[in-house]
Every structure is written in structure tokens, then in C-alpha cells.
Amino acid sequence: MATTQMVIQGAHIVDPSQHWDDVGNIYIENGVVHHLSCGELEAGWENAQIVKAQGLYAAPGFVDIHVHLRDPGFTYKEDIFTGSRAAAAGGVTSVVCMPNTKPVVDTPEVVSYIIDKASKADCHVYPVATITKGMKGEELSDFDALKAAGAVAVSDDGRPVANARLMQQAMELCMDKGIVVASHCEDLNIIHGGIIHKGAVSQKLGVPGMDRSSEDSVTAREIALAAATGTKIHICHVSTKGSVEWIRDAKARGVKVTAETAPHYFMMTDQLLLKEDADYRMNPPLREEADRMAILEAVRDGVIDVIATDHAPHSPEEKADFRKAPNGIVGLETSFAACMTSLVHPGIISLYGLVERMSTLPAKIMQLPAGTLKPGAAADVVLFDPQESWTVDPQALRSKARNTPFKGMTLKGRVKMTVLSGRTVFDIR
Numbered sequence: 001m002a003t004t005q006m007v008i009q010g011a012h013i014v015d016p017s018q019h020w021d022d023v024g025n026i027y028i029e030n031g032v033v034h035h036l037s038c039g040e041l042e043a044g045w046e047n048a049q050i051v052k053a054q055g056l057y058a059a060p061g062f063v064d065i066h067v068h069l070r071d072p073g074f075t076y077k078e079d080i081f082t083g084s085r086a087a088a089a090g091g092v093t094s095v096v097c098m099p100n101t102k103p104v105v106d107t108p109e110v111v112s113y114i115i116d117k118a119s120k121a122d123c124h125v126y127p128v129a130t131i132t133k134g135m136k137g138e139e140l141s142d143f144d145a146l147k148a149a150g151a152v153a154v155s156d157d158g159r160p161v162a163n164a165r166l167m168q169q170a171m172e173l174c175m176d177k178g179i180v181v182a183s184h185c186e187d188l189n190i191i192h193g194g195i196i197h198k199g200a201v202s203q204k205l206g207v208p209g210m211d212r213s214s215e216d217s218v219t220a221r222e223i224a225l226a227a228a229t230g231t232k233i234h235i236c237h238v239s240t241k242g243s244v245e246w247i248r249d250a251k252a253r254g255v256k257v258t259a260e261t262a263p264h265y266f267m268m269t270d271q272l273l274l275k276e277d278a279d280y281r282m283n284p285p286l287r288e289e290a291d292r293m294a295i296l297e298a299v300r301d302g303v304i305d306v307i308a309t310d311h312a313p314h315s316p317e318e319k320a321d322f323r324k325a326p327n328g329i330v331g332l333e334t335s336f337a338a339c340m341t342s343l344v345h346p347g348i349i350s351l352y353g354l355v356e357r358m359s360t361l362p363a364k365i366m367q368l369p370a371g372t373l374k375p376g377a378a379a380d381v382v383l384f385d386p387q388e389s390w391t392v393d394p395q396a397l398r399s400k401a402r403n404t405p406f407k408g409m410t411l412k413g414r415v416k417m418t419v420l421s422g423r424t425v426f427d428i429r
């Protein structure tokens with residue numbers, strides 16, 4: 001095979017995995033990072049495809065560890081190809097996809113289906129398998145077989161594992177096998193039919209609410225289970241001040257807990273539900289200002305390790321009825337810009353800190369070969385303009401779905417180009 005070369009020239013490269021934060025060039029050969037350097041184009045690369053990137057920033061492609069691709073079974077909402085095009089448009093080059101598909105990802109066959117289809121997609125896709133067979137919460141999945149097929153983690157995301165003993169067994173078995181356990185923390189008895197955060201807004205609208213304690217209590221449980229056995233747990237989509245405090249305390253005590261949140265939890269509150277628009281409904285729900293501030297602080301100080309999206313596409317028909325619509329919002333295409341706007345431009349975290357939270361650390365938590373531009377790594381690169389403003393138009397999304405709560409918002413920071421293993425998968429320069 002002929003050698004293919006690309007040089008991304010003159011970008012400000014931010015790669016926390018090697019403490020790089022300076023203008024330079026990224027030399028790529030046959031889909032792999034060859035090396036980085038400062039200064040002029042090096043001899044021997046004259047025939048490479050040259051991407052002139054002066055004025056742009058470059059970083060290792062983003063790694064989104066909480067995405068619903070809906071494939072197999074719900075491909076009217078999204079499929080692996082459209083979901084990965086949305087990822088590419090968001091600068092995301094690796095996604096970890098959740099198993100609440102149809103069938104659910106509880107057999108090696110479904111894991112293989114996803115991996116095979118994703119081999120032709122515009123981002124790397126790492127499947128999560130279920131913790132319990134059929135996501136029924138009754139019997140553990142066959143972790144050895146699922147891992148052998150390529151699952152990187154297990155979760156019953158979309159639902160909690162109600163039985164604490166089963167959850168603890170999963171944590172113990174997975175620790176031994178090197179599989180990450182990710183928990184959707186929710187007590188469905190407390191939820192009791194709630195559809196938005198329980199508080200003044202739910203009361204005003206007269207709709208059943210989801211009390212914070214539904215999340216807080218299971219976050220606390222997972223931490224207790226991990227602490228008791230010395231195992232690891234990853235907490236998904238943290239939305240409450242209470243969960244933040246449990247995680248802060250657990251980390252201080254040395255419990256092996258990691259956590260993610262999503263941009264909507266530190267940018268929005270349940271006040272938006274007064275619009276009675278299901279595009280603001282997700283699970284966990286938008287909470288109150290005190291929660292939003294607690295999440296922001298936890299992102300700033302690292303108690304919440306990483307930013308994911310919980311990209312959850314639904315069809316416009318499904319989202320039409322405020323009260324009956326399923327929970328979930330899309331996020332892949334807006335996550336970076338949302339974080340630039342609400343975290344970096346206001347000075348809450350640095351750009352370097354954002355790349356850590358969107359690339360380096362999520363790759364580390366899920367043990368993925370991503371989040372780095374070190375020589376030999378896959379040439380997964382995002383190029384962005386931190387200053388460009390744009391307004392989110394749901395109709396312009398690459399996703400099949402339109403259910404974004406960022407609709408109409410003007411965000412500052414824009415992905416301009418995405419390179420996946422040396423191949424350009426998105427380019428609006």
C-alpha cells in the first residue's frame with residue numbers, strides 16, 4: 001500500500017497527554033501520528049497533504065463515553081453511521097455507546113454487529129454491554145464473552161440495577177476482568193412516574209416530579225458498594241448537588257470512583273421546562289440553580305472527571321408531546337462549543353483543562369487507545385476555532401434527530417475539521 005502522509009501545519013496544539021500547549025505541526029503517516037514538531041515543514045514531507053491550520057487549535061479528537069447510537073433496533077432515531085457523522089461534526093473521534101438497543105447488547109453477536117458496522121463509520125465506536133441479561137436486573141450477563149467480543153464496559157444505562165447485591169457482584173467480577181462498570185444512578189421507586197425534576201416547576205406545571213434523592217441515594221449506594229470491596233465504579237450523568245457531595249467525599253476517602261456530567265447540567269435549569277417542550281426533557285432531568293452551580297464547581301475542581309453528552313436521539317414524532325415523550329437529548333454536535341462557551345470563555349477552566357476533560361481523561365477512564373497525539377497513536381485530530389460564534393440550528397444537525405435543548409443558542413467555539421485515523425471526516429474550514 002502506498003504511503004499516505006498529512007501534515008497539520010501551524011496549529012496551536014493542545015495535547016495534555018504529553019503536556020503540549022504550543023504552536024506546532026502534526027505529522028501523520030498511514031493514519032498514525034508520526035511525530036509533532038515546532039517550526040518549518042520538515043524535509044521529506046513535501047508530498048504530504050498539507051492542512052494549513054494557522055489560527056486554529058488542534059487537539060486529540062474528543063472521546064465521548066456516553067452516547068446512544070440506537071443501532072440495532074431503533075435506527076429510525078439514529079444509526080451507527082449518522083451517529084458517527086454527528087460525532088465527527090462535534091470533533092468527537094471515539095464514542096462509547098450504550099447497550100439499550102433492540103436487542104440489548106447482552107450477547108457477543110450484538111457486540112460484533114456494532115463493531116463490524118462501525119468499522120466503516122466516521123468515528124471509532126466502543127460498545128458497552130449490559131450488566132444484566134436483557135437489562136432485566138435479574139441475572140448477570142456473560143462478561144467474559146462480551147469482553148472477548150469487544151465490549152469495553154458494562155452498564156444497564158437507561159435503567160438502574162435495582163438489586164445492590166447483583167451490582168456489587170458485577171463490580172467485583174469486572175474489576176478482575178478489566179471491564180469498566182458504569183452506573184445509571186436512579187431509584188425508580190422514588191421516581192414513581194416523575195418526568196421532570198421535582199420542585200417548584202413541576203408543581204407549577206402539575207406534572208409528576210423526579211426527586212433528587214432518586215439519584216443521590218443510588219450514587220451513595222454505588223460508592224458504598226465500591227468502598228466495601230475496593231472495586232471501581234463510574235457514575236454516569238451526574239446532575240445533583242447531592243451526588244457531587246457523595247463523590248467528593250468518596251474521592252477524599254480514596255474510593256475508586258470516577259464521574260461524568262453533560263453540558264446541559266451546568267448550563268441549564270428546570271426553568272426551561274416552563275416552555276413545556278420535550279426537547280428539554282432528559283433523564284436525569286435539568287435541576288435547579290444550586291445543582292447547576294454545584295456541577296460547575298465539580299467540573300472546575302475535578303470531582304467530576306469528564307464531560308460526556310448522553311447523546312440520546314429520538315424522532316420528532318416521539319418528542320412532540322411534552323408529557324408522553326421519551327427522555328433524552330442529542331449532544332454530540334454541540335458539546336465542545338457548549339463547553340467553550342460556559343467553561344472556557346468565562347475562565348472557569350482553561351482550554352487545556354477542557355481537552356483533558358473531553359479527550360485525555362475519558363480515554364483513560366474507559367481504557368481506550370485515544371486521547372493522545374503521541375507518536376504511534378491513531379491520528380484522531382480535532383481542529384477548532386475557539387473564537388467563532390455560531391447559532392445552533394436543529395435542522396443543520398448531522399444526527400438523524402433534532403431534539404437539542406441548545407436550539408437557537410449562540411455558542412462561541414467551533415469545530416472546523418475532524419481527522420479520524422488520518423482520514424478527513426469533517427471539514428468546514
Ligand code: DOR
Pocket residue numbers: 068100157158159184281282283284310312313326327328329
Ligand atoms: O435521557 C435519557 N435518555 N436518559 C437515559 O438514561 C436514557 C436515554 C435514552 O436511551 O434515551
Ligand code: ZN
Pocket residue numbers: 157158159184236237283284
Ligand atoms: Zn443514563
